[in-house]
Amino acid sequence: MNAPTPLITAARYHVPLIIRGQVIEDADLQFGGRRGGVAFTTPDVRRHVDALFLREPGDLADIHALTSEEIFDYLDALGGELTLDRNPYLQEAFELSCQTSGLSSGIVRHLYQTVGALFRKSFVRELAENAIGVRYLDGWVERRMASGCVCSIRAFGARAVHVLSGNVPMPSALGVIRNAITRSDAIFKTPSNDPVTAAAIARTMVAMAPDHPVTRHLSIAYWKGGDEQVEAELYRPDRVEKIIAWGGQASITHIARYIQPGIDLITMDPKLSSSIIGREAFADEETMRAVAARAALDIAYFNQQACASSRVTYIETGTDAGGLAKANRFGELLFEAIQALPEQCSGPGAMEEELADEIQGLRLMSEDHIILGGRGDEGAIIVSQTDEPVDFARILNNRVANLVPVDDLEVPVQSVTAYTQTIGLYPDSLKTQLRDRLVFNGAQRLVSLGYACKAAMAGPHDAMEPLRRMCKWITDENNDPAAVPLLSEV
Amino acid sequence: MSLIVNARPAGGAPGKAIESDAIDHDDLAAHPHKLIALPMNAKFGFDRQELEAIQLTGLQARFAALVDRIPVLRKFAEDQKLTEIRTLEDGALLLFPHSLYKSYPLSAVEKQRFEQLTRWTQALTAIDLSAVDCSGCETIDDWIERLDAQTDLRMRHSSGTTGKLSFIPMSREENLWSVLGIDATFSRFGDEPGSEGVRYGEAPLIAFGYRHGSQSFPRTIEALVEHFYGGDESRVLCMNPGRISADMASLAGRLEGAQAKGALGRVQLSPGLMARREQFLEEQAQAPRHLDAFFERLSDEFRGQRVILQGVLPPTVDAAMQGLERGLHHLFAPDSAFFLAGGAKGRALPDNYRELVEKFTGVAFPPSGYGMSEATSALTRMCPQGHFHIVPNLIPYLLDPDSGAPRPRTGTQTGRLGIIDLGCQTRWGGFLTGDEVTLNHGDLTPCGCGRKGSYIEGEIRRYSEIRGGDDKITCAGAPGIHDKALDFIAGASA
Numbered sequence: 006m007n008a009p010t011p012l013i014t015a016a017r018y019h020v021p022l023i024i025r026g027q028v029i030e031d032a033d034l035q036f037g038g039r040r041g042g043v044a045f046t047t048p049d050v051r052r053h054v055d056a057l058f059l060r061e062p063g064d065l066a067d068i069h070a071l072t073s074e075e076i077f078d079y080l081d082a083l084g085g086e087l088t089l090d091r092n093p094y095l096q097e098a099f100e101l102s103c104q105t106s107g108l109s110s111g112i113v114r115h116l117y118q119t120v121g122a123l124f125r126k127s128f129v130r131e132l133a134e135n136a137i138g139v140r141y142l143d144g145w146v147e148r149r150m151a152s153g154c155v156c157s158i159r160a161f162g163a164r165a166v167h168v169l170s171g172n173v174p175m176p177s178a179l180g181v182i183r184n185a186i187t188r189s190d191a192i193f194k195t196p197s198n199d200p201v202t203a204a205a206i207a208r209t210m211v212a213m214a215p216d217h218p219v220t221r222h223l224s225i226a227y228w229k230g231g232d233e234q235v236e237a238e239l240y241r242p243d244r245v246e247k248i249i250a251w252g253g254q255a256s257i258t259h260i261a262r263y264i265q266p267g268i269d270l271i272t273m274d275p276k277l278s279s280s281i282i283g284r285e286a287f288a289d290e291e292t293m294r295a296v297a298a299r300a301a302l303d304i305a306y307f308n309q310q311a312c313a314s315s316r317v318t319y320i321e322t323g324t325d326a327g328g329l330a331k332a333n334r335f336g337e338l339l340f341e342a343i344q345a346l347p348e349q350c351s352g353p354g355a356m357e358e359e360l361a362d363e364i365q366g367l368r369l370m371s372e373d374h375i376i377l378g379g380r381g382d383e384g385a386i387i388v389s390q391t392d393e394p395v396d397f398a399r400i401l402n403n404r405v406a407n408l409v410p411v412d413d414l415e416v417p418v419q420s421v422t423a424y425t426q427t428i429g430l431y432p433d434s435l436k437t438q439l440r441d442r443l444v445f446n447g448a449q450r451l452v453s454l455g456y457a458c459k460a461a462m463a464g465p466h467d468a469m470e471p472l473r474r475m476c477k478w479i480t481d482e483n484n485d486p487a488a489v490p491l492l493s494e495v
Numbered sequence: 496m497s498l499i500v501n502a503r504p505a506g507g508a509p510g511k512a513i514e515s516d517a518i519d520h521d522d523l524a525a526h527p528h529k530l531i532a533l534p535m536n537a538k539f540g541f542d543r544q545e546l547e548a549i550q551l552t553g554l555q556a557r558f559a560a561l562v563d564r565i566p567v568l569r570k571f572a573e574d575q576k577l578t579e580i581r582t583l584e585d586g587a588l589l590l591f592p593h594s595l596y597k598s599y600p601l602s603a604v605e606k607q608r609f610e611q612l613t614r615w616t617q618a619l620t621a622i623d624l625s626a627v628d629c630s631g632c633e634t635i636d637d638w639i640e641r642l643d644a645q646t647d648l649r650m651r652h653s654s655g656t657t658g659k660l661s662f663i664p665m666s667r668e669e670n671l672w673s674v675l676g677i678d679a680t681f682s683r684f685g686d687e688p689g690s691e692g693v694r695y696g697e698a699p700l701i702a703f704g705y706r707h708g709s710q711s712f713p714r715t716i717e718a719l720v721e722h723f724y725g726g727d728e729s730r731v732l733c734m735n736p737g738r739i740s741a742d743m744a745s746l747a748g749r750l751e752g753a754q755a756k757g758a759l760g761r762v763q764l765s766p767g768l769m770a771r772r773e774q775f776l777e778e779q780a781q782a783p784r785h786l787d788a789f790f791e792r793l794s795d796e797f798r799g800q801r802v803i804l805q806g807v808l809p810p811t812v813d814a815a816m817q818g819l820e821r822g823l824h825h826l827f828a829p830d831s832a833f834f835l836a837g838g839a840k841g842r843a844l845p846d847n848y849r850e851l852v853e854k855f856t857g858v859a860f861p862p863s864g865y866g867m868s869e870a871t872s873a874l875t876r877m878c879p880q881g882h883f884h885i886v887p888n889l890i891p892y893l894l895d896p897d898s899g900a901p902r903p904r905t906g907t908q909t910g911r912l913g914i915i916d917l918g919c920q921t922r923w924g925g926f927l928t929g930d931e932v933t934l935n936h937g938d939l940t941p942c943g944c945g946r947k948g949s950y951i952e953g954e955i956r957r958y959s960e961i962r963g964g965d966d967k968i969t970c971a972g973a974p975g976i977h978d979k980a981l982d983f984i985a986g987a988s989a
Contacts, residue, residue, distance in 0.1 A: 358958075359594075366598030369567045369574075370618055373600065396601045396659065399755060422757040446757055 018045035018101060020200045023207045023225040024056050026215050036197060036229065045200055050228040050235050057224060058244040059164050059190045068162065068188045068218040073139045076185050077126045079219050083181075084124025086209045089117045094205035098174070101201045106173065107403070108308050109352030116307075120174045123462075124182065132463040133186045136472035142188065145481060153488040160476035162188035162222075163246040163269075166239065168230075168260065170251035170273075171198035173310070174206075180249070181206055181223065187475045189247075190222040192239070196252075200227040231259040242267025247475060249273065271474050276426030276467065277399065280304075280318040280454060281417045283435045287322050287331045294338050296431055299455030301342035303429045304406045305351040305384065306458040312467075313427040313450075313457045316401040317394045319417035322410045324392050332410035333375055336388040340377045343384055343404055353382040354403040363397045364405070379405065392416050414439065421446035426467050429454040520549055527553030527917035530888040531872045532675040534682035538887050539946035543938055546948060547583060550890050553917045555580045558589070561923060564621035567595065568923045587892045587901035589925040590913040593869070595619070596661040597653075604745065609638045612662075620664040621921045622648045634771055635660075635741040639709050647921075649717075652709050653868070655744035665714075666921040669871045674718040676872025676886070676918070680864070681832055685945055687879060693801055693832045696723035700731045701797065701827075703806030703814045708739035711868050712807055712836075719805075732797065734789045734814055737778055742771040790821055801828040804856060807836050812848045815855035825857030833861040836874075865955065869926040871918035878944040882935075883951040888918040891949055893934055894927070896958060907940070909933040911958065931956045 022029040032046035050057065059065070089095050099117040103110045122128075133139050137160050140146050145157035167180045177193065180203070184191040193203045203225045210220040228235045239245060240263035250260055251273040264270050280303055286296040303315040318339075322331040343351065356364075356379070364385060367374045374395070379385030384404025387395055392411045401407060411417065418439060421428070425447045430436045431454035440451050449468035450460075466472075518537060523529055527549065530538070541549075558580045562569050568589070572578070575588040596619075603611040609629035617624045627645050632638045635652075642648045649670045653661040665673070678695050700719060704712045716733060724730050804827070806814070818826070833856070845851065849860045864876035865883040875883050885891050893902040893910035902908040912932045916924035935942070936949045 362592035362594035363598070365592055366594040369570050370595060370598040370615060371600075372614075393600065393602050394756075420757045422755065425757075 018097070018201060020045050020047040020195075020204055020227055021208070021225075022048040022050060022053060022227075023204060023211070023223070024053065025059075025221045025224055026211055028208065028211060029053065036200075036227070045227075047200065047227050050226045051232070053226075054235055054238045057192055057226060058239055059222075062164065065162055065164075065188070065190060065222070068190075068222050071188070071218060073130075073133060073142050073186070076188075076219060077129050077133075079214065079217060080124045080129050080182060080185055081126040083206075083210060083213060084121040086213050087121035087124065087178075087206065089114070092205070092209060094208045095120070098199075098202040098205040102173070102199060105171070105198045106310075107354060108173075108310060109348065109354060111348030111352050112307060112350070115349035116173055116175070120178050123175075123178050128463065129182055129186065132182070132472070135463045136465070136470065137186070137476065142186065153484070155483040157481040157483065159479055159481075160187065160473075161479050162190065163475065163477050164190045164244065165247040165249060165475065166192045166194060166245050168194045168248065168250040168252070169196055169199075169203060171196035173199075173307075174202045176251050176273075177203035177206055181210075183472055183475060184223060185219045187472060188222075189475060192224045192226060192245075194230070195225060195227045197227070197229070236260075236263060240264075240268065246477070247271060249471065249475065269474070271469070271471055273466075273469060273471065274424075276312045276449070277424055278303075278313050278315050278427035278429075278457060279417070279420075279425065280315040280429040280431075280457075281414065281435065281439070282318060282320045282431045282454065283414070284321040284323075285432050286320070287335065290334075293331075293335055294342075296454065297335060297338035297342045299431065300339055300429075301346060302350070302455050303457040304339075305343045305346055305404045308351055308354045308403050309401070309405070310403075311458060313460065315406065315427075315429055315457055317398050317407045317409060317420075319409050319411050319414075319420070321412075321414060323412050324390075324410050328410055328412070329390055332390075332408060333388050336375065336377055336386045336408050339406070339408065340384075340386045343386075351404065354384070355382050356385075356403055356405065357400070360397070360400050360402060360405060363395070363400070367395065394420070418442050418446065421448050423447045426450060427452055427457050429457045431455075520545065524549045524552035525556065527557070527888060528669075528672050528871070528920055530886070531672050531918045532679055533887070534679055535684040536682070538679070539684060539884055539948060541887060541947055543936075543948065546887055550887070550917065551580075551583050554583065554586055554890065554915065557917060557919075557924070561621055565923055566618040567591075571923075583890060584901065584904065586890055586915045586925065587894065587913065589915065589923070590892065590894075590927040591923065591925055592927055593661065593929070596663055596869070597659045599662070601659060601749065604635060605749065607633055609641075612638060613642075616642075616648070616650070616662065616664050619922055620648060620666075622646055622664070622666060624648065635745060636709075636738070636771075639741060649714060650709055651711055651714055651868070652741050652744065654710060655746070660741065660745045663869060664922055665871065669918065669920060670714055670718045671722050672918055673871050674715055674722055676874060676888075677715065677834060678723070680834070680874055680876055684878075687944075693803060693830070694723075695719055695803060696725075698831070699797060699800065699802050700724070701793065701802050701804050702731065702733045703804070703811040704733060705735045705737060705739040706731075706733035707737060709741055710739055710744070713739060716805070732789065732792055734810065735782065735785050737781070737785065740771060740775060743775050746772075786817065790818055790823060793818070793826055794823060798826055799828060800831075802831045804831060804833045804835075804858060806834075808848075809844065811835060812844050812852060815848075815852045816845075818855045819851065824854050826855065827857050829857055829859070831856070831858045833858050835861050836864075836866070865951065867914065867926075867928055869928075870914060870916040870924070873914065873916065878942060878946060878950070880942050880944045882942050882944070883955075884942065884946045885934075885949045885951070887948065888916060890915040890917070891934055893932070896931065905936050905938055907933060907935045907952065929958050931958055 019032055029048045031048040033049035035044055035046050037044045086092060087095055089099060095117060099113060102113050106113055133142060141158060141160040145159045148156050148158060150156050169176045169180060180191065180193060195203050207223055207225045214220050236259060242265065245268060247269045248260055249271045250257060252275055257272065280300055282296060287293055300318055307314065320332055320335060322328040364376060364379050368376050373390045375388040375390065377386045387407045389407060389409045392409060394409050395407050398407055421443050427450040428443055428448050429452050433453050436451050443451060562572055571589060577585060577588055599612055599615045609632040613624050613627050613629055624646060627642060629638060629641060632641055639650045642650055647667045649665050649667050651663045651665055681694055702716050706716055707713050720726060720728060720731050853860050862877045864874055866874040870889065873886060873889055875886050877883055892913040893908045894900065894913055895902065896911045902910050912928045912930045914926060918924065932955050933952045934949055935952050937947060941947060942950050
């Protein structure tokens with residue numbers, strides 16, 4: 006009874022280091038995970054750092070020799086192998102994610118069951134075509150300039166490091182797809198809360214096609230973010246040209262010191278999202294119920310863990326007594342709708358302590374908030390009784406949302422910031438009415454209410470265009486002095 | 496909100512054992528704040544049973560007296576379905592989360608709705624604030640001054656480095672008891688070494704900090720001047736005679752709040768705060784002059800004297816470095832008393848800061864201590880065995896960090912530390928710290944130093960650090976801007 010509570014239990018997981026098809030299984034180091042106390046062993050990347058980066062840039066030739074269709078075929082086949090029921094690597098990743106993600110197992114199962122579908126040929130082709138244009142990937146595209154110059158343009162791959170974020174398989178899967186489409190050579194730095202998923206995909210690739218160029222241009226490594234012995238060796242312009250960093254300050258802090266001319270940093274910033282619901286939604290009880298069901302998805306899908314998850318919902322009910330009554334009724338309907346979501350969408354989740362304390366503070370001290378739920382793991386709706394969001398809106402999480410009644414939609418428009426990502430709106434006409442102004446203030450993605458987490462995946466990814474930026478856009482400029490006079494002759 | 500404290504006793508009544516029968520147990524149980532002022536020998540001389548008897552009666556009396564006068568305590572108790580205290584264990588149900596002290600809406604400050612802040616405060620204190628007139632208040636400083644002038648409330652606020660300011664409503668009387676508690680740490684326990692004779696009031700006070708303001712430090716100076724120096728400011732020298740402004744301390748949180756609100760926030764930010772900023776700039780411009788005057792007086796009036804030194808670690812180290820630069824060293828008599836609070840608070844200090852402080856002052860660096868700013872008086876310094884003993888006005892609880900279930904109050908346990916401070920007379924003394932501690936209740940294996948009662952063994956760790964993200968990355972979030980706000984202050988002062 007005197008033993009301190011162990012924060013770390015014995016290592017159960019082993020994570021290999023994978024370097025371009027070669028799987029290194031040493032267990033040199035042990036790292037502690039989070040939540041459930043999961044820990045894992047992994048090779049010491051410091052011992053392998055010389056092999057980790059692509060020493061010969063010319064070695065990218067093999068993957069550039071492939072056509073896009075060949076790459077799509079490969080990815081399509083890979084997607085078929087990523088079937089949870091029969092892929093032991095993915096099963097292990099799923100099991101670990103259940104323990105570390107803070108999400109209910111219903112959601113996690115759904116995510117891992119559907120990850121293979123992302124690799125489907127039709128989707129990948131659409132993604133490549135929309136983001137880059139397949140002909141720019143497959144060869145040089147000639148363009149005649151007004152000067153007479155014939156400028157051939159091709160999108161080349163680059164040597165890249167992807168600093169991944171945890172919780173879900175999506176960043177790993179998208180990383181593999183994007184790396185293949187752009188014909189790049191990628192080193193994935195995995196996060197401590199999910200060191201397994203990216204490795205699971207890579208091991209499936211090794212098992213499926215060990216010598217294929219797409220397999221041979223992917224490496225998976227875990228090192229502790231900030232480890233100078235790894236990062237100072239790796240992040241050098243002659244070794245790495247692009248860094249794709251998920252997560253904000255936490256991942257950038259370590260990387261920032263290495264950024265210099267010759268290294269492109271592509272940040273997949275963490276963002277916060279919100280919803281705006283116009284007065285039409287509150288016309289009658291039936292409409293309110295239907296709109297609440299859509300708002301519930303934007304808030305609680307995936308237990309509000311995503312950047313697209315809505316945290317604050319502005320409702321144009323008005324703030325007079327009648328307006329507040331509508332707002333409070335809408336809060337009840339929203340709370341019910343969240344509780345009624347199917348388990349593959351959303352489920353009970355333990356509230357983080359900081360948030361639980363804030364809610365308790367409001368419950369005990371505030372005259373300006375009504376709190377529905379929030380005593381256990383069911384989530385909560387905080388209905389502001391003024392037109393202001395709670396001060397802790399930034400940390401709303403795990404199915405805790407804030408409803409803010411407003412008299413005027415100027416309030417939500419003026420509340421958009423540089424850290425806003427998605428805004429779900431109802432009715433759709435409100436989008437047309439507000440969208441330019443929402444964008445000027447910082448919004449990146451506008452969506453019909455209810456679809457915040459069902460993104461147009463083959464689109465520009467929250468204003469970031471990562472695929473285009475992952476390529477090196479090279480020109481071959483052909484000039485005939487007969488047509489294009491030399492500079493000395495002008 | 497724990498803080499590290501360093502206190503070196505300068506004697507006092509030498510090692511005179513106080514027999515427990517010389518103590519009026521009934522009086523202490525009826526007025527448990529009096530535990531604060533007991534000398535060390537008495538504080539750590541209670542047998543477990545006699546202390547628990549005092550604490551239980553004290554706790555019952557406090558709860559009965561306050562439950563109907565402090566609205567938030569009543570709600571909290573109702574939530575826990577608690578109508579009376581039967582055992583000390585019941586106290587574990589009455590530990591407030593720290594968030595309570597910053598649960599006011601930031602917009603009340605931004606929009607200068609100080610009546611709203613007063614109403615919020617009223618829910619936390621038994622002091623009647625109904626007659627407070629906030630008209631014309633433009634800043635937090637104005638508001639706190641108003642409370643000082645019109646009531647017995649002596650608001651304390653946090654340093655603001657973590658964003659929003661916390662407001663802890665203490666009373667004038669609690670403020671005084673608080674310094675009696677600090678004074679008591681200067682008394683000796685048993686035959687433990689320490690020089691003889693200096694207590695507050697008996698020697699001049701040198702304070703490495705601001706004289707005025709509402710953070711713990713200037714509030715402590717205020718009470719010391721009033722209680723021990725009879726209001727005689729000539730015997731008290733502060734490094735900065737000015738005021739540390741709550742509005743400036745709140746700047747980080749306000750900028751963050753403004754940023755989170757987008758254009759709406761930018762509109763709200765401008766008026767009062769910018770005026771304060773001008774004032775702050777002006778004060779900053781005066782700072783070097785104040786510093787010159789401070790060192791001049793130290794050198795001219797106090798050199799070689801036996802004094803009491805009081806400081807928070809980082810500014811004290813700063814003062815030592817600046818003093819040494821001016822060629823000042825070994826300024827005071829070596830048997831001076833030294834009270835030093837606060838850890839590095841995220842500041843990088845030179846490795847040899849202890850030597851720097853010793854060289855400048857000529858006084859030995861005091862031993863470490865532990866306290867919490869939520870308590871009236873929680874200060875305890877490390878015993879020769881390396882342990883922090885819990886002072887008797889505090890009832891310690893350990894909770895499971897996840898479930899919140901209390902651990903048994905016996906033997907040695909590790910968990911999240913909760914405290915009920917019986918020294919609180921006008922607000923509820925129960926609160927939950929963010930610290931993981933290993934607490935020995937002292938019943939099975941008492942500490943070898945001779946102090947009775949419970950004590951903290953080993954390292955004290957913040958849960959936020961234990962569970963903090965070393966490498967955890969998610970896609971949801973927005974950066975805080977504390978650092979930028981602090982840069983703003985620094986930039987403004989450069």
